[in-house]
Amino acid sequence: MAAIWRMRIALPEEAARCAMNILADRFAELPVAAYEADGGAWTVEVSFASGAERKAVLAALRDTVGEPVPDATFEKTQTKDWVAASLAGLPPVRVGRFVVHGTHDRGKVGPNQISIEIEAALAFGTGHHGTTRGCLAAIERFGKVRRPRRVLDLGTGTGVLAIAAARAFRRPVVAGDFDPVAVATARANARMNQAGSFVRVVHAVGVNAPAIRAGAPYDFVLANILLPVLQRLARPPRLLLAKRAIVVLSGLLPAHANAALAAFRAQGLTLVRREMLEGWTTLTLAR
Numbered sequence: 001m002a003a004i005w006r007m008r009i010a011l012p013e014e015a016a017r018c019a020m021n022i023l024a025d026r027f028a029e030l031p032v033a034a035y036e037a038d039g040g041a042w043t044v045e046v047s048f049a050s051g052a053e054r055k056a057v058l059a060a061l062r063d064t065v066g067e068p069v070p071d072a073t074f075e076k077t078q079t080k081d082w083v084a085a086s087l088a089g090l091p092p093v094r095v096g097r098f099v100v101h102g103t104h105d106r107g108k109v110g111p112n113q114i115s116i117e118i119e120a121a122l123a124f125g126t127g128h129h130g131t132t133r134g135c136l137a138a139i140e141r142f143g144k145v146r147r148p149r150r151v152l153d154l155g156t157g158t159g160v161l162a163i164a165a166a167r168a169f170r171r172p173v174v175a176g177d178f179d180p181v182a183v184a185t186a187r188a189n190a191r192m193n194q195a196g197s198f199v200r201v202v203h204a205v206g207v208n209a210p211a212i213r214a215g216a217p218y219d220f221v222l223a224n225i226l227l228p229v230l231q232r233l234a235r236p237p238r239l240l241l242a243k244r245a246i247v248v249l250s251g252l253l254p255a256h257a258n259a260a261l262a263a264f265r266a267q268g269l270t271l272v273r274r275e276m277l278e279g280w281t282t283l284t285l286a287r
Contacts, residue, residue: 004049006075007057011065016042017279018253019064024129025226025251026060027053095133096140098164114167116193118158130278131224131250135161137275138248138284139222143168148219150174152212152240154233155225155251159186159201165220166190166198174215176204207233207240217242223249227256234263241287246272250282257281 011019013036020034023046031047046057061069092101092108099109100116109115139161142148151173153162162175175190177183183203190199202211219242223230230249241247247269249260254276261271264285273284 004047004076005054006045006047007054007072008075009044009061009070009072010041011044011070013042014279015065016044019044019061021130021253021279022064023057023060025131027057030057093133093136095136097168098136098140100132100136100160114164116160116163116167118160118189130280131252131282132160134250134275134277134280134282135222135224135248136164137277138273138282139164139168141273141284142220142246147171148246149242150215150218150220152176152207152215152218152221154207154221154223155229156186156201157182157224159189159199161222161224162186162199162201163190163193163195165222166195167193169220171198172215173199174212174218175199175201176207176209176212177201178203178205213240216240217245219245221245221247223247223251225251227252227260230260231263234260234267243287245287247285247287248282249285250280252281252283253279254281257283261285 016034020032023030023032023044030053033045034042035045036042048054048057058069092099092105097112097114098116099113100118101108103117106115106117147169148171151162151165151169151171153165153173153175156162156175156177159175162173166173175186177186180203183201186201190196190201202209204212218240221241223233230251247264249264252260257274261283269285269287271283272286275282
């Protein structure tokens with residue numbers, strides 16, 4: 001069995017939630033949690049296997065909570081598959097008709113619900129993060145109004161949003177990611193969830209990749225990525241959008257939402273809805 005380390009840091013509730021969300025975004029392959037301990041104090045817990053990961057996590061915490069970083073405790077443990085072990089006990093995520101779950105919870109999906117099975121993987125998106133849940137809610141709302149002709153999912157990660165859109169709309173979905181691991185993971189998940197005939201996963205940096213442009217124009221665009229990437233993407237998506245397209249932006253801390261909104265407003269999009277979920281903002285815009 002491989003040795004790993006579990007690090008715990010005590011923080012106020014708001015700082016703990018913020019730290020958990022940022023660490024989960026930066027280190028999708030690491031188990032990250034924040035929880036209320038005895039006496040009302042909050043703890044952020046991260047597991048890692050190498051000294052390089054320890055340094056990277058501490059650097060990310062400095063960016064989040066500033067200097068000095070609170071004292072941390074470290075515990076050495078043994079496990080064969082600590083990513084899977086950390087996620088195995090997570091409950092299913094229910095958003096509207098969608099139920100995102102692991103293999104162990106297949107029996108908890110009702111007959112009128114859309115099952116999306118996502119296992120632990122080295123790519124972001126098990127459905128438990130507030131940004132993913134915000135996007136799932138946006139897909140559910142859009143589906144009650146109309147069905148898009150073509151869907152684009154930027155930064156697809158595990159492919160959970162692309163799969164949700166394909167299962168809900170039964171329409172072609174182009175899902176792009178710059179990470180080859182994410183591309184392979186999303187393809188496997190799409191096949192496992194009977195969405196492979198609708199979802200085309202492509203390796204792409206930004207939206208200028210030929211495979212993404214070939215699928216335009218898109219009626220519905222999902223971009224669950226961080227602010228700097230969203231700002232770089234603001235201009236090209238307008239060229240890819242159908243006349244009445246809807247764009248859903250997530251991966252945004254509240255302090256970053258207005259900057260993302262300004263970048264897309266400059267391209268002629270208007271705000272339809274702003275939603276806060278677990279300390280993260282999801283913006284829905286329309287062309």
